[in-house]
Amino acid sequence: MIPLQPPRRLIDVEIDGEVVRVPEGSTILDACRTAGKDIPTLCHGDTLTPKNACRVCVVEVEGSRTLVPSCSRKAETGMKVATSGERSTSSRKVVLELLASSVDLSTTPRAKEWMAEYGADPARFGEEAARVEQPVKVDNELYVRDYNKCILCYKCVDACGDQWQNTFAIAVAGRGFDSTISTEFDAPLTDSACVYCGNCVEVCPTGALSFKSEFDMRAEGTWDESRQSQTTTICSYCGVGCNLTLHVQDNRIVKVTSPHDNPVTHGNLCVKGRFGYGYV
Amino acid sequence: MDIRLRGVEPADEERAAVDALLGPPASAWEGGARTEADLRFATRAEPARDLLLPALHAVQDRVGWISEGALDYICRRLTVPPAEAYGVASFYSLLSLEPRTPRVLHVCTDLACAANGSAGVRQRVEAELGPPGTTWVDSPCLGLCDRAPACLALTAGERPSWEIDAPEVTPVPQRGQAGLTLLRRVGTVDPSSLDDYRATGGYAALRRAFELGPAGVIREVTDAGLVGRGGAAFPTGRKWAATASQPDHPHYLVCNADESEPGTFKDRVVMEGDPYALIEAMTIAAYATGCAKGYLYIRGEYPLATARLSHAIATARTRGLLGDDILGQGFRFDIEIRRGAGAYICGEETAIFNSIEGYRGEPRTKPPFPVEKGLFGKPTVVNNVETLVNVLPILERGPEAYRAAEPKLFCVSGNVARPGVYELPFGATLRELLDLAQPTGDVRAVLMGGAAGSFVTDLDITLTFEGTRAAGTTLGSGVVMVLDESVDLKGILLRIAEFFRDESCGQCVPCRVGTVRQEEALHRLSKRVTSDDLVLLREVGQTMRDASICGLGQTAWNAVESAIDRLGVFK
Numbered sequence: 080m081i082p083l084q085p086p087r088r089l090i091d092v093e094i095d096g097e098v099v100r101v102p103e104g105s106t107i108l109d110a111c112r113t114a115g116k117d118i119p120t121l122c123h124g125d126t127l128t129p130k131n132a133c134r135v136c137v138v139e140v141e142g143s144r145t146l147v148p149s150c151s152r153k154a155e156t157g158m159k160v161a162t163s164g165e166r167s168t169s170s171r172k173v174v175l176e177l178l179a180s181s182v183d184l185s186t187t188p189r190a191k192e193w194m195a196e197y198g199a200d201p202a203r204f205g206e207e208a209a210r211v212e213q214p215v216k217v218d219n220e221l222y223v224r225d226y227n228k229c230i231l232c233y234k235c236v237d238a239c240g241d242q243w244q245n246t247f248a249i250a251v252a253g254r255g256f257d258s259t260i261s262t263e264f265d266a267p268l269t270d271s272a273c274v275y276c277g278n279c280v281e282v283c284p285t286g287a288l289s290f291k292s293e294f295d296m297r298a299e300g301t302w303d304e305s306r307q308s309q310t311t312t313i314c315s316y317c318g319v320g321c322n323l324t325l326h327v328q329d330n331r332i333v334k335v336t337s338p339h340d341n342p343v344t345h346g347n348l349c350v351k352g353r354f355g356y357g358y359v
Numbered sequence: 360m361d362i363r364l365r366g367v368e369p370a371d372e373e374r375a376a377v378d379a380l381l382g383p384p385a386s387a388w389e390g391g392a393r394t395e396a397d398l399r400f401a402t403r404a405e406p407a408r409d410l411l412l413p414a415l416h417a418v419q420d421r422v423g424w425i426s427e428g429a430l431d432y433i434c435r436r437l438t439v440p441p442a443e444a445y446g447v448a449s450f451y452s453l454l455s456l457e458p459r460t461p462r463v464l465h466v467c468t469d470l471a472c473a474a475n476g477s478a479g480v481r482q483r484v485e486a487e488l489g490p491p492g493t494t495w496v497d498s499p500c501l502g503l504c505d506r507a508p509a510c511l512a513l514t515a516g517e518r519p520s521w522e523i524d525a526p527e528v529t530p531v532p533q534r535g536q537a538g539l540t541l542l543r544r545v546g547t548v549d550p551s552s553l554d555d556y557r558a559t560g561g562y563a564a565l566r567r568a569f570e571l572g573p574a575g576v577i578r579e580v581t582d583a584g585l586v587g588r589g590g591a592a593f594p595t596g597r598k599w600a601a602t603a604s605q606p607d608h609p610h611y612l613v614c615n616a617d618e619s620e621p622g623t624f625k626d627r628v629v630m631e632g633d634p635y636a637l638i639e640a641m642t643i644a645a646y647a648t649g650c651a652k653g654y655l656y657i658r659g660e661y662p663l664a665t666a667r668l669s670h671a672i673a674t675a676r677t678r679g680l681l682g683d684d685i686l687g688q689g690f691r692f693d694i695e696i697r698r699g700a701g702a703y704i705c706g707e708e709t710a711i712f713n714s715i716e717g718y719r720g721e722p723r724t725k726p727p728f729p730v731e732k733g734l735f736g737k738p739t740v741v742n743n744v745e746t747l748v749n750v751l752p753i754l755e756r757g758p759e760a761y762r763a764a765e766p767k768l769f770c771v772s773g774n775v776a777r778p779g780v781y782e783l784p785f786g787a788t789l790r791e792l793l794d795l796a797q798p799t800g801d802v803r804a805v806l807m808g809g810a811a812g813s814f815v816t817d818l819d820i821t822l823t824f825e826g827t828r829a830a831g832t833t834l835g836s837g838v839v840m841v842l843d844e845s846v847d848l849k850g851i852l853l854r855i856a857e858f859f860r861d862e863s864c865g866q867c868v869p870c871r872v873g874t875v876r877q878e879e880a881l882h883r884l885s886k887r888v889t890s891d892d893l894v895l896l897r898e899v900g901q902t903m904r905d906a907s908i909c910g911l912g913q914t915a916w917n918a919v920e921s922a923i924d925r926l927g928v929f930k
Contacts, residue, residue, distance in 0.1 A: 134906040173902035177872035247440030258865030263441035272363035
């Protein structure tokens with residue numbers, strides 16, 4: 080089902096010399112994707128307001144002194160965008176190096192591919208390069224927080240806060256390189272405002288937040304996505320009728336996600352839909 | 360908002376500190392004693408998120424640190440989620456979430472103090488008080504560069520106090536000289552007396568503004584060619600005109616007095632020496648741009664400037680120079696002081712909004728620009744202190760006469776005999792300025808524009824925005840820090856890198872990680888120079904410049920680059 084939108088004016092934007100037509104209000108990233116360009120993104124979330132914190136999607140816009148984050152800047156009529164100039168590819172390379180040298184990107188989809196594409200070599204900062212080092216937080220039975228994998232994209236904070244859940248259990252604390260996602264006074268989740276909706280896990284782009292089921296299976300070495308099937312169904316708990324996508328491996332549900340393009344729930348669930356599958 | 364609190368009770372002292380700021384709680388829902396009525400009706404608290412930082416200050420000032428109970432009580436009073444309040448409190452370096460002694464000594468280890476022996480001060484303090492943390496802390500630039508090496512002691516209590524431990528100097532070496540414009544009252548007129556201010560020409564500019572009308576004021580400021588003195592040099596008249604023409608209301612005025620660029624102290628000297636001038640200038644700016652409310656954001660390390668301005672604002676209010684009917688002209692305007700809490704980034708023009716609104720002082724994405732969506736999402740004009748006080752001579756003398764001798768303030772520090780704030784007309788050379796300040800040794804390099812600026816060796820640079828740009832440097836905030844042969848340049852570079860690492864807000868990757876990698880590379884280079892590390896520095900530097908969200912990251916590599924290219928530090 081695709082909800083009807085009011086008609087929008089179309090504008091022309093020039094991407095790498097090619098004119099593309101996009102609805103007014105689209106971002107440069109939307110225009111680039113319309114033009115068939117593959118721009119890497121990490122902190123961009125399809126259901127959230129762009130925070131443009133990771134700076135991996137930067138492009139050159141004619142007339143702009145600095146590079147421009149394509150995920151958040153609105154396309155304007157006549158804008159001339161270059162997606163793969165020397166400045167933007169060099170910046171993307173260094174940003175990937177900075178991230179990979181400070182956090183663990185091993186469970187970040189496509190990270191390895193982009194690193195190869197841009198020739199990123201995180202090892203050149205040396206063995207002594209400071210890394211984010213925090214013990215993995217396993218303080219409840221439902222999901223795990225491993226901030227060694229966190230790129231501080233703010234998506235979990237936005238999903239927990241006023242963009243979706245309005246629970247405000249977590250926020251960014253500290254400053255600079257020492258910033259981290261935290262509850263108040265770093266209290267365990269069980270003492271926080273967390274309602275275990277798992278919507279933060281849904282939007283996490285790096286696997287820093289993962290379902291306990293997935294975390295345990297990865298630790299055992301039994302997590303195998305090639306053996307998993309995905310079935311989208313409807314949650315049986317209440318009358319809202321949220322879509323659930325059940326990830327099944329060896330005839331067991333291993334995690335539950337929700338389609339982001341659902342016009343009502345946008346990938347959000349509550350604790351029952353997300354975790355209440357034990358009875359199946 | 361439905362928030363979950365931790366249920367930790369505050370100490371009586373903490374509760375009293377918060378209640379002194381916010382008034383007693385209206386009901387049990389806000390943290391008061393429970394009554395029969397509370398159980399029958401839930402009340403809706405008015406959101407007051409913007410009072411979060413003042414409330415945190417209140418506890419910090421009274422107790423010296425912020426406990427779990429105190430934070431919980433603040434959250435209950437202001438309806439702020441504890442996780443967010445914790446995120447805000449942990450953002451600022453002057454707020455402590457760990458127990459500290461009531462008296463904490465802040466020892467400046469930044470550039471000007473490092474060039475004047477702060478290492479020795481630090482050693483003495485450590486010998487006397489032990490390792491840093493609870494009784495004393497290393498501090499970024501305290502804005503006391505004319506008095507380097509400097510320390511600031513802040514004492515918490517029912518009546519919080521402060522004292523400066525630093526050599527005494529005259530902040531304005533040109534004091535009393537004829538021909539001064541911006542500094543003419545500093546050091547010669549009693550800063551607490553409104554009568555003295557008016558007797559020396561005060562409030563003539565505001566009267567002239569009322570004659571001209573708002574559009575007339577903007578025209579004069581535009582004709583005078585005034586550009587922002589905070590570092591970016593944006594035309595002030597254009598900014599005002601753009602704000603004034605916004606249909607959305609209310610409009611806000613923010614005076615940026617969060618002067619934290621290492622080596623900068625001009626705004627402090629102006630605020631301490633001539634507070635009414637700033638109030639008059641803010642009133643004119645508000646009149647021109649249609650603002651009824653102005654925020655004066657003073658950095659937390661400036662207690663004397665804060666005290667003098669609080670007094671001046673209260674006096675101006677009782678005399679009808681602020682309030683509902685200023686000078687009987689039917690114009691309504693008032694100023695609220697907000698104190699920073701130790702964050703360089705809050706001097707960024709959009710981070711200052713987040714800080715005032717009670718959020719972490721992280722810069723916002725532009726566009727939208729402040730003139731369109733600024734403080735509380737409304738059209739906002741943000742100006743630096745020096746920019747604003749320049750409006751007074753423009754209106755007093757007219758734009759032509761002002762342009763003929765446009766004054767500029769310079770903060771001269773480092774290895775000079777007469778450090779301080781100097782006023783020179785645009786067009787003077789660096790050499791003329793140094794002749795006044797008298798370098799104590801052979802000048803090896805001059806750092807222009809502070810940590811975000813660059814080193815120069817050519818003393819014949821013309822001190823104008825164009826002249827410095829042509830010489831590949833910047834006037835920035837007017838910092839002129841003189842370094843002679845006695846100074847360890849590598850040490851200065853390391854300190855600059857450490858400064859940016861500490862002060863990065865952490866929002867975007869190029870700055871958050873790039874500043875760390877820059878510092879690590881400089882540590883390696885100061886031991887052994889390799890071409891790999893120089894290439895690495897350049898690539899990381901260029902990425903910070905190109906891809907960071909705000910000016911902090913974009914300029915974090917400037918000084919290091921200029922030291923490598925112009926001074927040959929790592930040859």
